Amino acid sequence: MSTPWQEQTYDLLRAAGVRQFAYVPDAGHDYLINRSLADGEVHAVALTTEEEGVALLAGAHLGGDRGVLLMQSSGVGNCINLLSLIRAGRFPFLTLISMRGDFGEGNPWQIPMGQSTQPVLESCDVTCLRIDQVDEVVPTIEAALTTAFQTDLPVAVLLGQRLLGAKKF
Amino acid sequence: MNETAKGDGGRAAGKTASGHLSRREAAKVLLDDIGDTLIVAGLAGAKGDVLSAVGTDYPLVFAFGGAMGAATAMGLGLALAQPDKRVLVVTGDGELLMNVGTLATVAVANPPNLGIVCVDNEHYGETGFQQSHTAFGTDLATMASGAGIGAVRTVREADELAEAAAMLRQGNGASFVLLKVAVDDPPKVKTVWDAAYHKNRFRQALLGAP
Numbered sequence: 001m002s003t004p005w006q007e008q009t010y011d012l013l014r015a016a017g018v019r020q021f022a023y024v025p026d027a028g029h030d031y032l033i034n035r036s037l038a039d040g041e042v043h044a045v046a047l048t049t050e051e052e053g054v055a056l057l058a059g060a061h062l063g064g065d066r067g068v069l070l071m072q073s074s075g076v077g078n079c080i081n082l083l084s085l086i087r088a089g090r091f092p093f094l095t096l097i098s099m100r101g102d103f104g105e106g107n108p109w110q111i112p113m114g115q116s117t118q119p120v121l122e123s124c125d126v127t128c129l130r131i132d133q134v135d136e137v138v139p140t141i142e143a144a145l146t147t148a149f150q151t152d153l154p155v156a157v158l159l160g161q162r163l164l165g166a167k168k169f
Numbered sequence: 170m171n172e173t174a175k176g177d178g179g180r181a182a183g184k185t186a187s188g189h190l191s192r193r194e195a196a197k198v199l200l201d202d203i204g205d206t207l208i209v210a211g212l213a214g215a216k217g218d219v220l221s222a223v224g225t226d227y228p229l230v231f232a233f234g235g236a237m238g239a240a241t242a243m244g245l246g247l248a249l250a251q252p253d254k255r256v257l258v259v260t261g262d263g264e265l266l267m268n269v270g271t272l273a274t275v276a277v278a279n280p281p282n283l284g285i286v287c288v289d290n291e292h293y294g295e296t297g298f299q300q301s302h303t304a305f306g307t308d309l310a311t312m313a314s315g316a317g318i319g320a321v322r323t324v325r326e327a328d329e330l331a332e333a334a335a336m337l338r339q340g341n342g343a344s345f346v347l348l349k350v351a352v353d354d355p356p357k358v359k360t361v362w363d364a365a366y367h368k369n370r371f372r373q374a375l376l377g378a379p
Contacts (some may be wrong), residue, residue, distance in 0.1 A: 020246060020249060020250070022246075030209050036207055043249045043278070044180055045245070045246075045274065045277075045278050046248070046274065046277055047274055048270030048271065048273055048274055048333075049268070049270055051220075051238065051239075051242075051268070051273050052242040052274055053242075054239070054242075055236070055239035055240070055241075055242035055243040055246070056242045056243065056246035057216075058239070058243050059209065059242065059243035059245060059247035059248075059249075059250070059332060060246040060247070060249065060250045061246075061368075061372075062207075062231055062243070062246070062247050062249040062250070062368060062371055062372065063207070063246070063248075063249075063250025063375070064251070064372070064375070064376045065246070065249070065250035067246065071246050071362065081236065081237070082192070082238070083237075084235055084238050085233075085235075085236035085239055085243075085284075085364065088234075088235070088236075088364040088365070089362075089364035089365050089367070089368045090365040091368065103329065117217025126288060129336075139249075146248045168364070
């Protein structure tokens with residue numbers, strides 16, 4: 001099932017030249033993952049851990065490609081040391097993060113990393129752009145693409161649970 | 170276990186491994202006649218093996234100085250971006266163990282232009298020269314096969330290197346060579362630390378712009 005903002009997000013990524021979609025399985029990114037898997041023009045790469053995606057996208061840039069890492073906030077903690085590759089090499093980096101441990105969370109295991117996601121990313125010099133409302137999606141994704149790929153900086157778009165809805169338990 | 174080789178002094182003094190090949194000499198054979206292969210060199214010993222084989226002036230190599238565990242996944246992204254070029258990752262047993270799941274990621278994506286060499290001296294040579302898991306029976310070639318990589322070879326003898334080098338250059342799918350080497354501590358190859366410099370030099374040579 002998709003909503004228009006998810007379709008718009010995919011179209012914006014593709015229009016900006018994103019050709020590698022690195023992902024870990026995630027309900028919040030279900031639509032983007034399935035679209036990329038069905039798209040013969042892109043590589044959808046299933047990861048075993050999120051940090052692989054950081055390195056994969058640096059390799060994509062080395063080869064002249066653009067990519068995006070689709071992950072959940074809990075995966076951010078797995079990426080930290082490899083973000084040193086992004087900063088040391090001044091690689092562009094774009095990640096879309098579906099938040100857990102956020103607005104309306106009911107699973108206490110998700111709270112710690114959810115609350116740490118943004119401060120931890122910012123401590124690694126990753127610019128965080130947060131989306132909580134549907135009308136913020138298109139301008140925020142556009143802004144993230146511009147900054148990541150025109151200034152070679154790492155950018156994370158945080159998709160909040162006000163936007164995605166909290167998982168029911 | 171094959172014959173045991175002793176380290177030849179320095180930090181490796183007294184350390185032993187099951188392999189007896191010289192890592193620098195073996196890597197030189199695998200990287201011979203490299204053409205315009207795109208190379209990702211993992212940190213520490215693997216970086217030295219690559220740079221001593223191809224020279225520090227070869228621009229199409231990205232050499233890590235840190236970010237342990239990243240080399241193989243970076244090679245995968247590069248191989249997917251450049252399907253018409255050969256891509257070679259050279260990493261070590263310690264680094265590969267840190268992100269061994271990447272072997273599964275590579276196997277599933279299975280880019281035909283990606284070869285991986287793991288130089289296995291059964292030690293963490295960059296840090297305290299402690300033994301790695303491969304000193305106690307962990308077989309990274311078996312793990313690569315189990316991950317689903319189709320073309321896998323273990324090299325223990327010099328006369329096996331040519332066949333392994335040919336396999337790394339074939340185009341049927343991702344390939345993996347486990348290179349079992351002796352423990353030694355060859356002189357470091359000096360290069361610029363700056364990762365952005367290496368990235369820009371690589372992209373300039375490959376794409377014509379940094």
